[in-house]
Amino acid sequence: xxVTGDQQTLHAAFQKLSAAFKALGAPHLVENLLPGAKxxxxxxxxxxxxxxxxxxxxxxxxxxxxxxxxxxxxxxxxHLLPVAWVLNERVTTLKRVERLxxxxxxxxxxxxxxxxxxxxxxxxxxAMKGSSVVMNAKSGRVFxxxxxxxxxxxxxxxxxxxxxxxxxxxxxxxxxxxxxEE
Numbered sequence: 001x002x003v004t005g006d007q008q009t010l011h012a013a014f015q016k017l018s019a020a021f022k023a024l025g026a027p028h029l030v031e032n033l034l035p036g037a038k039x040x041x042x043x044x045x046x047x048x049x050x051x052x053x054x055x056x057x058x059x060x061x062x063x064x065x066x067x068x069x070x071x072x073x074x075x076x077x078x079h080l081l082p083v084a085w086v087l088n089e090r091v092t093t094l095k096r097v098e099r100l101x102x103x104x105x106x107x108x109x110x111x112x113x114x115x116x117x118x119x120x121x122x123x124x125x126x127a128m129k130g131s132s133v134v135m136n137a138k139s140g141r142v143f144x145x146x147x148x149x150x151x152x153x154x155x156x157x158x159x160x161x162x163x164x165x166x167x168x169x170x171x172x173x174x175x176x177x178x179x180x181e182e
Contacts, residue, residue, distance in 0.1 A: 006056050006160045013160070014063065016167035029073075037065035037083045045083050049090075051121055054137055056159045060125065070127075075166055078126035078133050089124040093134050096151035097122055103149060111154035113139065125159070135159055 021029045042061050046052050053061075066082030073079040081089060100110060101117050121137035124145070131146040133155065142162045143152040156162040 006059075006158070009160045010056060010059055010163055011063065013163040013167040017163075020167070032067045032069055033080070034065040034068055034082060036063050037061040041065075041083050045086055048087055049121075049123070051137060053123065054135070054140060054159075056140075057123060057125065057135060057137075060159065073126075073128065075126050075133070075163075078128045078131070080126050081124055081132075085127075086124055089127055089132055090122065093122045093124050093132060093145050094120065096145050096147075100151040103151075106150035110143070110150035110152045112143070112152055115139065116141070116152075133162070 018030045021027060039062065042053065042058055045061075060080075061083050064080060066080045066085065067073070070079040097117070097120075100106060100112065107117070116136045116139055119136055119138050122134050122145075123137055124132045124134045126133040131144060133142060134145045134152070135142050140158050142155045142157075142159055144155050145152055156165060
């Protein structure tokens with residue numbers, strides 16, 4: 001697979017976040033990342049979804065197949081989902097998308113397009129209690145998906161931009177907990 005600019009940027013954002021975590025005494029957050037998913041596992045996910053993953057999500061999961069311990073989020077406050085967890089989390093995502101569709105008064109606050117609201121091509125990539133980060137496979141845009149209204153709220157225009165923003169922000173204070181305090 002040829003490496004695109006977005007894929008290189010995603011790799012660079014991971015490296016920048018990893019270095020920041022280590023510098024702040026939180027190497028456990030980097031060590032919590034799982035090795036990349038097997039290409040066959042990613043292909044099987046695509047079969048079960050019924051549509052192909054955007055290249056950037058394929059790259060993300062081939063780079064790191066989520067995290068070992070959900071409580072230690074690399075993309076805090078969210079933890080990255082392993083490929084094996086995507087379909088389970090997607091059930092909740094699609095219920096929330098349906099809730100958004102049924103509440104037009106929340107559409108402006110969600111910053112979703114008509115095409116996104118009509119789409120079933122939603123893919124969760126990170127989660128925490130009661131909330132997740134999802135990508136619309138058609139538009140490539142990234143949203144927080146939550147129990148609260150609006151059910152979807154735009155986070156960024158792409159997965160790469162979301163990760164770059166995380167890398168530029170650096171770890172949140174609560175992420176920089178030493179191994180001794182855990």
